[in-house]
Amino acid sequence: xxxxxxxxxxxxxxxxxxxxxxxxxxxxxxxxxxxxxxxxxxxxxxxxxxxxxxxxxxxxxxxxxxxxxxxxxxxxxxxxxxxxxxxxxxxxxxxxxxxxxxxxxxxxxxxxxxxxxxxxxxxxxxxxxxxxxxxxxxxxxxxxxxxxxxxxxxxxxxxxxxxxxxxxxxxxxxxxxxxxxxxxxxxxxxxxxxxxxxxxxxxxxxxxxxxxxxxxxxxxxxxxxxxxxxxxxxxxxxxxxxxxxxxxxxxxxxxxxxxxxxxxxxxxxxxxxxxxxxxxxxxxxxxxxxxxxxxxxxxxxxxxxxxxxxxxxxxxxxxxxxxxxxxxxx
Amino acid sequence: xxxxxxxxxxxxxxxxxxxxxxxxxxxxxxxxxxxxxxxxxxxxxxxxxxxxxxxxxxxxxxxxxxxxxxxxxxxxxxxxxxxxxxxxxxxxxxxxxxxxxxxxxxxxxxxxxxxxxxxxxxxxxxxxxxxxxxxxxxxxxxxxxxxxxxxxxxxxxxxxxxxxxxxxxxxxxxxxxxxxxxxxxxxxxxxxxxxxxxxxxxxxxxxxxxxxxxxxxxxxxxxxxxxxxxxxxxxxxxxxxxxxxxxxxxxxxxxxxxxxxxxxxxx
Numbered sequence: 162x163x164x165x166x167x168x169x170x171x172x173x174x175x176x177x178x179x180x181x182x183x184x185x186x187x188x189x190x191x192x193x194x195x196x197x198x199x200x201x202x203x204x205x206x207x208x209x210x211x212x213x214x215x216x217x218x219x220x221x222x223x224x225x226x227x228x229x230x231x232x233x234x235x236x237x238x239x240x241x242x243x244x245x246x247x248x249x250x251x252x253x254x255x256x257x258x259x260x261x262x263x264x265x266x267x268x269x270x271x272x273x274x275x276x277x278x279x280x281x282x283x284x285x286x287x288x289x290x291x292x293x294x295x296x297x298x299x300x301x302x303x304x305x306x307x308x309x310x311x312x313x314x315x316x317x318x319x320x321x322x323x324x325x326x327x328x329x330x331x332x333x334x335x336x337x338x339x340x341x342x343x344x345x346x347x348x349x350x351x352x353x354x355x356x357x358x359x360x361x362x363x364x365x366x367x368x369x370x371x372x373x374x375x376x377x378x379x380x381x382x383x384x385x386x387x388x389x390x391x392x393x394x395x396x397x398x399x400x401x402x403x404x405x406x407x408x409x410x411x412x413x414x415x416x417x418x419x420x421x422x423x424x425x426x427x428x429x430x431x432x433x434x435x436x437x438x439x440x441x442x443x444x445x446x447x448x449x450x451x452x453x454x455x456x457x458x459x460x461x462x463x464x465x466x467x468x469x470x471x472x473x474x475x476x477x478x479x480x481x482x483x484x485x486x487x488x489x490x491x
Numbered sequence: 492x493x494x495x496x497x498x499x500x501x502x503x504x505x506x507x508x509x510x511x512x513x514x515x516x517x518x519x520x521x522x523x524x525x526x527x528x529x530x531x532x533x534x535x536x537x538x539x540x541x542x543x544x545x546x547x548x549x550x551x552x553x554x555x556x557x558x559x560x561x562x563x564x565x566x567x568x569x570x571x572x573x574x575x576x577x578x579x580x581x582x583x584x585x586x587x588x589x590x591x592x593x594x595x596x597x598x599x600x601x602x603x604x605x606x607x608x609x610x611x612x613x614x615x616x617x618x619x620x621x622x623x624x625x626x627x628x629x630x631x632x633x634x635x636x637x638x639x640x641x642x643x644x645x646x647x648x649x650x651x652x653x654x655x656x657x658x659x660x661x662x663x664x665x666x667x668x669x670x671x672x673x674x675x676x677x678x679x680x681x682x683x684x685x686x687x688x689x690x691x692x693x694x695x696x697x698x699x700x701x702x703x704x705x706x707x708x709x710x711x712x713x714x715x716x717x718x719x720x721x722x723x724x725x726x727x728x729x730x731x732x733x734x735x736x737x738x739x740x741x742x743x744x745x746x747x748x749x750x751x752x753x754x755x756x757x758x
Contacts, residue, residue: 204677348537348704349748353756360758376677379750384758406752420682422707423751424734429711435683439647 164232165336165370166193166216166255171229173215176222183443185211185224187394190471193337198363198371200385200402202378202417206440208394209374210260213341216372217257218246233337252283256335256368260342262326266314273310276329283333296332303328303361320351324358331362336369338362343373344380356384379421382406387477390414393441393451396471400478410480412458450482458484499698500549500583500666501525505558507544518544520722522558526666526698531689533701533709533730536719537745545719546668546702550585551576563665581611584664588671590651594643600654601639604628607661627660631687649680656687663695670702685712706749710734718742 168191175183185208193199203209214220216231218238230237233254238246259265266275273293280292297307309317309325317325323343331338340359344352362368373385381388381402388405390398390413398411409415416436422428438455441447447454453464460483469481507519518541526532536542547553549560551570559568562579570576587593594603604624608615615623625635631653643651652672659667669688673681689712691697703709709716709730716733718726718741726739737743750756 204679349706349745349750350537353748356756357758377750378678379752382752383750383756417678420678421752422705422711424706424710424746424749425751425753426735428707429731431711433682433685433711435681435686436679439649439680440677 163195164192165195165234166372167191167232168216169230169232171212171215171231172227173211173220173224173229174227175211175224177444181444184394184446185443186215187446189229189394189396191216191389191396193370193372195369196363197386198359198373198384200381200388201372201374201391201396202376202381202388203391204376204440206443207391208443209376209391210341212391213257213259213339213372213374216337217255217339218251219257248283252279252330252333253335255337255339256330256333257339257341258323258327258330258343261346262323262343265326266322268314270313271310272312272314272325272329276310276332279329279332296329299328299332302365303358318351320347320354323347323351323355327355327358327362331367334367337372338368338370339372339374341374342376345375345377352380356380360384378406378417379423390417393446394443395451395481397452397482398478398480399471400474400480404478410474410478410485411452411482412456412484413452416457458482460484497528498525499528499530499563501559501561502545502549503559503561505545505548505560506556507541507548507553508556517722519548519555522719522722522724524717524724524727526700528665529692529696529698530715531692531699531701531713532715532717533703533713534717534719535703535706535709535745537704540719541722542702542719543670546585546670546700549700550583550668551579577610580664581662582664583666583668584659584662585668585670586652586655586659586672588674590648590655590675591643593655594651596643599640599642600646603654604658604661607658611662623661624657627657628654630660631656632683633657649676649684652676652684653687656684659691664697666698666700667691668700668702671704672701673708674703674705688712706734706746718745 168189171186171189173186175185189212201209211224214224215226220226226239230239233250238250276296277289277292280287296310300307300309305324305328314322344355347355359371363371375381385402387400388402389396392413398405398414405414406418409418420433436455441451449465449467450469453459463483469483471479471481472486473479474485503523505519505522509516509518522545534542534545548555559566567579570579605620608620628635633650633653673684676684688699692699701709701712713730716727716730717724720741726733726742733742737746
């Protein structure tokens with residue numbers, strides 16, 4: 162299958178006024194294939210939202226792109242000029258649903274004004290009526306009431322706002338939709354409705370693939386095809402959903418999976434354990450493998466000295482941990 | 492763990508109405524339940540179901556419209572003078588979702604914990620207080636030397652919640668109300684906080700009432716579940732039984748919307 166998006170050696174750091182660097186995304190490689198949902202999971206502060214900004218090219222200071230490329234439709238989007246990027250790439254090839262869509266809507270303006278703004282940006286000649294017609298058709302096709310267009314954001318529930326923003330982000334049929342924690346402020350029932358909308362968008366070919374960023378692994382279990390686990394700015398495991406959830410390899414992934422609490426029989430007898438320590442400060446990440454200070458399988462003399470590469474365990478499943486080889490730098 | 496039969500707290504026909512006339516909202520609608528000594532129970536519901544209002548009524552942070560609260564066989568519904576309220580709060584304490592807003596940002600951890608002694612009986616020497624503070628911090632897995640002089644914004648969410656727990660360890664109330672104690676904390680530190688809470692029951696026989704929307708958490712921690720919807724308790728009983736065989740249609744729907752590990756959603 163064809164890659165819709167390829168990210169190579171991405172490095173994006175925050176620069177503080179004191180001149181320090183926070184290495185939020187450090188040497189990340191990712192491929193997004195046509196038709197798939199790629200889940201990216203990790204704890205807060207692991208760099209997953211920063212990765213979303215980089216992939217969708219919404220990089221704003223103090224975040225700076227240090228190195229790497231993102232290739233979309235055989236263009237490296239980082240070398241395009243801003244105007245082309247804004248009009249041709251954003252919205253059409255890549256679109257983002259940001260964290261907390263509630264805050265992306267103007268509270269003093271009706272939803273339809275937002276829709277008109279978005280469409281005018283990309284088609285300067287479009288009339289208001291045409292723009293609204295397009296939006297109305299899209300809303301109805303996805304079984305959302307078109308009257309939303311006349312509403313103000315405060316008149317909509319959290320789940321409804323999130324769905325509205327999602328539909329507006331995909332008005333131009335982007336190939337890749339990047340969704341950054343789109344459901345984390347919602348309760349379970351609205352969460353499921355939003356997920357259903359994402360699946361519907363894929364089924365109808367409105368979008369071709371989704372990069373779904375979340376801290377909740379359980380959600381990915383239900384609709385991701387592949388899962389990437391992020392820790393301290395790096396991807397430490399990447400593989401098919403079933404394998405990552407049910408037979409994880411990296412010690413960190415194992416601990417994350419075992420701390421999942423679900424209302425299923427047998428859960429009560431399970432004793433869950435916390436991962437010792439705290440996520441590292443990315444201003445000054447640990448040497449070698451960034452997980453080594455918290456790792457139960459820490460190998461003295463190895464893990465704190467060299468940084469493990471992502472190695473192939475099978476063609477699809479990659480992990481960066483010396484337990485699975487690579488000690489000699491292979 | 493075998494449960495004591497002794498009832499610690501009982502609420503009868505609790506009602507709380509916000510607003511009046513046409514815009515009146517019945518946030519808590521005729522809610523009755525009881526908590527036994529050493530029992531852990533969860534009040535489960537979606538946002539807006541009235542679960543936090545119920546907690547605030549029990550904590551006497553909000554006056555109730557109708558109903559009765561009985562604590563240790565004493566009717567405390569109309570408790571209103573400061574002295575008896577303070578006495579009640581020695582027995583009934585809470586930790587909240589956002590441990591940041593539970594702190595005064597200008598106070599150091601030391602000062603926050605020292606203030607606890609204004610609530611509990613004040614016949615402890617200063618040196619003993621310090622000893623007690625250090626001991627409770629160690630018990631929640633924090634290094635006293637490291638955190639005592641820090642202010643809340645210098646600590647992570649998990650650490651702040653641990654400090655709240657250290658506070659609880661000094662007070663040792665008989666009932667702890669934990670309102671979404673881990674929803675702002677990462678999965679990796681969540682387990683630690685939950686296990687600390689479970690230890691409170693194991694070591695001191697504390698009763699704990701979780702207020703949460705997290706079915707997994709409720710099931711893992713609780714003996715009893717109360718499912719709340721639109722201000723009413725729609726189903727209650729043994730946690731195991733409810734999860735395995737939910738009766739009320741709302742509970743069934745809620746359970747089917749929760750992502751689980753082994754049964755995949757149909758989307």
